[in-house]
Amino acid sequence: MAVTPTSRTLRAWLSEAPFTLGMSSGFFGFFAHAGVLAALEEQGLTPSAVAGSSAGALVTGTWASGVGSAELRDTLLSLRREDFWDPAPGAGLLRGDLFRARLDALLRAKTFEDCRVPASLVVHDVLSRRPKPVRSGDLGAAIHASCAVPGMFHPVRVDGRLMVDGGVTDRPGLLGIPVGERILYHHLASRSPWRRPGSPALRVPERPGLVALVVADLPRLGPFRMAEGGLAYERARLATHAALERAVAAVIR
Numbered sequence: 673m674a675v676t677p678t679s680r681t682l683r684a685w686l687s688e689a690p691f692t693l694g695m696s697s698g699f700f701g702f703f704a705h706a707g708v709l710a711a712l713e714e715q716g717l718t719p720s721a722v723a724g725s726s727a728g729a730l731v732t733g734t735w736a737s738g739v740g741s742a743e744l745r746d747t748l749l750s751l752r753r754e755d756f757w758d759p760a761p762g763a764g765l766l767r768g769d770l771f772r773a774r775l776d777a778l779l780r781a782k783t784f785e786d787c788r789v790p791a792s793l794v795v796h797d798v799l800s801r802r803p804k805p806v807r808s809g810d811l812g813a814a815i816h817a818s819c820a821v822p823g824m825f826h827p828v829r830v831d832g833r834l835m836v837d838g839g840v841t842d843r844p845g846l847l848g849i850p851v852g853e854r855i856l857y858h859h860l861a862s863r864s865p866w867r868r869p870g871s872p873a874l875r876v877p878e879r880p881g882l883v884a885l886v887v888a889d890l891p892r893l894g895p896f897r898m899a900e901g902g903l904a905y906e907r908a909r910l911a912t913h914a915a916l917e918r919a920v921a922a923v924i925r
Contacts (some may be wrong), residue, residue, distance in 0.1 A: 682856075682883065683715060683916040690720035691854040694846050694882075695728025697839025698860030699821070700893035703901040705731040706748055707908030708858045708885065710741040714909075715916055719856075721790040723805075725838035725845025727860065729793040729818035730775075736787040737811060738780030747778060749902050753895050764826040768816065771825070776812050784808045792848030793818050794838030798827055803841040805848025806830060818845075824895075844877045855882045858908075860890075883920055887911040 693712070695705045705727055712719070722732035734744055755774060760767035781787045784807055792805045795817040806814040809831065817828035817835035827834040838845060849855060859876045876884045887908045891900040 681917055682920040685920045686717050691856055692721040693719035694855050694857040695724040695732050696860050697726030697843050701860040702727040702730050703904040704890050704908035706744050707905040708912045711909045711912035713741045723792040723845055723849050725794040725842055726818055728845045729815050733793050733815040736789050736791040762826045766825050768825045772816050784811050794842045794845045794847050795835035796838055796840040798834040803847050852880050857882055857884045859884050859886045885915055
């Protein structure tokens with residue numbers, strides 16, 4: 673593999689041909705993902721397709737349904753723990769009904785087929801222990817399942833099978849995207865203190881046609897640490913604007 677520098681800016685690279693926007697899993701990283709999406713919209717850069725896992729599935733799937741970045745920002749920044757906190761006995765702390773109700777109310781399109789661009793959202797099959805990209809059918813169910821962090825949310829049925837967070841086995845969420853497609857990929861490096869150096873959760877994927885964006889110094893967020901969601905959003909938005917004006921490296925094999 674060789675990395676060839678080019679004088680083109682990332683904005684020019686994205687403008688010259690269709691691209692897929694990919695967004696990784698990352699617990700409550702949806703605030704930062706939304707900031708990246710806002711910067712792209714502010715620059716007039718519209719993905720021709722989207723892909724994601726967990727937090728990435730939430731942001732890309734919601735946007736694909738027709739929700740703009742401003743509405744998504746307002747929805748996320750107004751989110752409170754009680755809006756999705758519904759403990760119940762089962763294979764996870766939370767039933768997930770409150771989360772699903774808010775999600776369904778937000779989505780403009782209810783199926784993948786009605787989305788404004790093709791979407792590929794990764795879930796993890798509980799029984800087969802394999803990741804599965806979902807590209808058709810019930811959009812809300814796929815997003816819900818991809819966000820169902822094991823131990824936190826009950827599993828979700830998609831096409832009759834129990835599914836959980838796609839980040840379990842496909843953290844980048846790119847499984848359903850053919851190799852060679854042009855991808856702008858926002859990678860959320862895990863902030864978990866128990867991650868070992870060299871953990872796959874920290875590794876940025878490499879593949880032909882992929883340009884990765886990694887925003888430094890994002891606050892660590894979670895259900896009990898949501899107050900800095902706005903800070904994560906704004907840091908990611910500004911970092912994306914800056915990255916769009918820098919030269920991009922083309923990865924070739």
